[in-house]
Structure formats: structure tokens, C-alpha cells
Amino acid sequence: MGEEKPMTIINPVITEVSTNQVEMTEGCLSFPGLFMNVKRPDTVGVKYLDTQQKECIIKLEGFHARVFLHEYDHLQGITFDQRVSKMRLDMAKKKQKKLIKEILNGWTKFGSTSSIW
Numbered sequence: 102m103g104e105e106k107p108m109t110i111i112n113p114v115i116t117e118v119s120t121n122q123v124e125m126t127e128g129c130l131s132f133p134g135l136f137m138n139v140k141r142p143d144t145v146g147v148k149y150l151d152t153q154q155k156e157c158i159i160k161l162e163g164f165h166a167r168v169f170l171h172e173y174d175h176l177q178g179i180t181f182d183q184r185v186s187k188m189r190l191d192m193a194k195k196k197q198k199k200l201i202k203e204i205l206n207g208w209t210k211f212g213s214t215s216s217i218w
Contacts, residue, residue, distance in 0.1 A: 109151060109152045110147070110149040110150075110151075110169075111149055111150040111151070111152070111154075112149060112150055113147050113148070113149040113169075113173060113176070114147065114148045114149070115145055115146065115147055115173070116146040116147065116148050116158070117144075117145065117146035117160075118142045118144075118145050119142045119143050119144040119145070120142070121142065121143040121144070122140045122141065122142055122143065123140065123141065123142075123143045123163075123167075124138050124139065124140045125138065125139065125141075125167060126138055126139075127139045127167070127171060127181050129171070129180065129181050129182075131180060132180070132181075132197075133201075134197045134200045134201050134204075135182070135193055135194065135197045136193065136196070136197075137181065137182070137185050137189055137190065137193045138185070138189070139184045139185060140184075141166070141171075141184075142166060142170065143162065143163065143166060144160060144161065144162045144163075144166050145161050145166045145170060146158065146159070146160050146161075147159050147160075147161060147169065
């Protein structure tokens with residue numbers, strides 16, 4: 102796999118979305134330790150401005166489409182926990198609490214008495 106260059110995408114507009122949905126595990130820095138399977142389109146077309154204010158069009162596929170859609174949701178005020186059912190969210194939150202507890206237990210085993218959460 103080659104090295105990928107970061108992209109700057111300004112004022113993105115989704116121009117097309119595939120009907121093929123793929124379910125994958127996602128996490129988010131806004132929700133440490135919370136991971137859920139989220140369905141998202143496999144491909145997405147996007148029109149945007151680059152740093153030179155030139156209009157660009159790109160087709161994103163697979164993981165790149167997923168990452169873009171996750172971040173695009175943030176721009177729309179949507180977080181990934183809103184993309185799953187309440188039952189799935191509740192189950193994931195239970196796993197999150199267990200993971201955080203395991204982390205904190207491991208943390209104290211190494212001699213730290215302060216909490217990281």
C-alpha cells in the first residue's frame with residue numbers, strides 16, 4: 102500500500118451515493134472506547150473546493166468513502182451513535198464501560214493512582 106497524501110476538502114457537497122451499503126466497525130474520538138457496526142454507502146461522489154478555491158469532483162470508494170461520510174456527518178451535526186438502533190447503541194455502551202473499566206484496572210496495576218477518565 103502506497104503512502105497517501107492528506108486532502109483538504111472545503112464546503113463539500115455530496116453529488117452521488119451508491120445504493121450498495123457496507124457494514125463495518127467504527128469508532129470516534131468524540132466517544133472514546135465506543136465501537137459499533139455502522140452501515141454506510143460503499144461509494145460517494147463529492148464536489149468541493151480545494152485550498153486554491155478550485156472546484157473539484159472526486160469519487161471515494163470503500164474505506165475512504167466511509168471516513169469521508171463519518172466526517173461529513175460531523176459537519177451536519179450527526180454523530181455515528183445516531184446511525185445505529187437504540188438496542189445496538191445500548192449494547193455498545195455496555196462494552197464501552199467494560200473496556201474503560203479494564204483499562205483503568207490495568208492502569209492502576211502499573212502503579213498509577215490517578216484516573217485518566
